Amino acid sequence: MTDDDDTEDEITLAAEYALGLLTSGEAVAFEDVLSVDPEMRDHYAQWAASLTTLTDEIDPVEPPAHLQAQITETLFGPVEAKPSLLARLGIFGPVLGGLVAAVLVLVVLSQTNFLKDGGPTYVAEIAAEDASLLVTARFDPTEGTLQMSREAGTPLAGRSQELWLIVGENPPISLGVWPDGQAQAALAISADVAALLPDGVLAISDEPLGGSPTGQPTGAILGAGAVTLL
Amino acid sequence: MAELSDIETYLSKCAIGDRDAFAALYSATSAKLFGICLRVLGNRAEAEDALQDVFVKIWHNADRYQVNGLSPMTWLITVARNLAIDKLRARKTARGAGLDEAEELPSAAPGPEALAVAASDRVQIVACMAELEPDKSDAVRRAYLEGETYQELAERYGVPLNTVRTWLRRSLIKLKECLSR
Numbered sequence: 001m002t003d004d005d006d007t008e009d010e011i012t013l014a015a016e017y018a019l020g021l022l023t024s025g026e027a028v029a030f031e032d033v034l035s036v037d038p039e040m041r042d043h044y045a046q047w048a049a050s051l052t053t054l055t056d057e058i059d060p061v062e063p064p065a066h067l068q069a070q071i072t073e074t075l076f077g078p079v080e081a082k083p084s085l086l087a088r089l090g091i092f093g094p095v096l097g098g099l100v101a102a103v104l105v106l107v108v109l110s111q112t113n114f115l116k117d118g119g120p121t122y123v124a125e126i127a128a129e130d131a132s133l134l135v136t137a138r139f140d141p142t143e144g145t146l147q148m149s150r151e152a153g154t155p156l157a158g159r160s161q162e163l164w165l166i167v168g169e170n171p172p173i174s175l176g177v178w179p180d181g182q183a184q185a186a187l188a189i190s191a192d193v194a195a196l197l198p199d200g201v202l203a204i205s206d207e208p209l210g211g212s213p214t215g216q217p218t219g220a221i222l223g224a225g226a227v228t229l230l
Numbered sequence: 231m232a233e234l235s236d237i238e239t240y241l242s243k244c245a246i247g248d249r250d251a252f253a254a255l256y257s258a259t260s261a262k263l264f265g266i267c268l269r270v271l272g273n274r275a276e277a278e279d280a281l282q283d284v285f286v287k288i289w290h291n292a293d294r295y296q297v298n299g300l301s302p303m304t305w306l307i308t309v310a311r312n313l314a315i316d317k318l319r320a321r322k323t324a325r326g327a328g329l330d331e332a333e334e335l336p337s338a339a340p341g342p343e344a345l346a347v348a349a350s351d352r353v354q355i356v357a358c359m360a361e362l363e364p365d366k367s368d369a370v371r372r373a374y375l376e377g378e379t380y381q382e383l384a385e386r387y388g389v390p391l392n393t394v395r396t397w398l399r400r401s402l403i404k405l406k407e408c409l410s411r
Contacts, residue, residue: 008403011402011403011406012399012402012403015402015405015406016399016402019370019373019374020312020315020373020377020379021373021379021380021398046409048304048308049301049304050355050409051355051374052303052304052307052308052311053355053356054355054356054371054374054375055262055266055269055307055311055375056356057356058262058265058266058269059265060261060262060264060265061261061264061265061268062260062261062264063260063261063264063278063281064274064278067260067278067281067282068253068256068260070282071256071281071282071285071286072249072253074282074286075252075285075286075289076249
């Protein structure tokens with residue numbers, strides 16, 4: 001046999017393999033060659049690339065909507081119906097803790113006579129489960145500001161802390177970056193965002209200096225707490 | 231439709247377990263791959279089954295795809311086509327083929343390592359198919375899109391198995407010459 005014949009044999013064999021025309025025994029033998037012979041691999045690769053263009057004429061068809069969920073479940077196991085961002089962040093515990101702690105905040109705030117007239121006042125305690133972060137927040141409707149006080153948890157060196165409002169499944173809304181070196185902060189809140197406060201959770205994340213570069217939390221969630229009506 | 235480079239990005243993220251990238255890959259490619267499964271299998275229930283297998287396989291093999299530097303769409307289409315053909319053949323076998331016949335059935339889809347394809351090698355085959363005699367190009371198409379075996383092709387064209395093998399191999403050489411031009 002000449003070299004040309006050899007090459008032709010290799011080319012047809014690769015094509016037969018790509019088309020699925022070999023018997024299982026032949027295919028296994030071919031795969032053994034394929035794993036050690038770069039030339040054969042090349043032949044096969046070219047056939048596969050060429051043959052897939054035969055599918056260009058096939059129109060895409062949208063698969064039924066339930067299929068994706070089914071595939072996801074097959075691969076990743078059953079999921080609770082649409083876990084919220086909070087659940088995914090694993091901060092449900094602190095949120096519940098926040099609800100309990102909020103009662104405490106209410107008392108503290110009442111005693112210090114923070115209350116002013118002008119609409120509902122909301123409070124939240126943003127806490128880490130291990131108490132490494134503790135921030136109390138109070139929305140002042142007359143000023144349109146969120147008054148914040150950090151009791152524990154200064155930012156890491158060269159990092160900033162950013163405050164977020166999370167409502168249901170929606171992407172977190174940035175309320176601002178904690179001013180450097182301050183224990184107290186007042187963040188201006190627009191009326192639109194203030195309207196979302198009653199249903200929300202406040203969370204603080206660790207971000208690069210100056211805040212998240214993406215507009216969404218990029219670092220660890222340091223603490224979270226549900227907003228409650230004072 | 232997502233750009234090719236997007237699909238490449240999704241696949242490499244799938245390889246490191248990024249489920250969001252997997253969801254994005256699904257959105258970008260499921261209609262194309264479902265279309266292929268549907269074309270091969272001809273019924274929705276089986277095509278849905280096949281598509282599920284396809285994406286499970288894609289998720290599990292996305293890391294090997296990355297290592298081998300494959301052409302993303304060729305790999306995805308090949309996975310879909312091969313799994314759909316496997317199902318089609320399983321159906322045919324279940325419908326009463328004897329053991330002897332089953333032994334002669336071509337093997338399952340090639341393994342992922344075998345699916346190495348460079349994007350630059352992607353060549354339009356359609357024009358070259360047109361250069362073949364109609365029944366020859368028809369046979370290639372039937373083998374690829376309908377998974378027909380030499381045996382089935384021999385029956386279809388009413389010629390001995392060895393004859394169909396010989397003329398199909400010759401056609402493949404011609405096809406290759408045209409594709410290499």
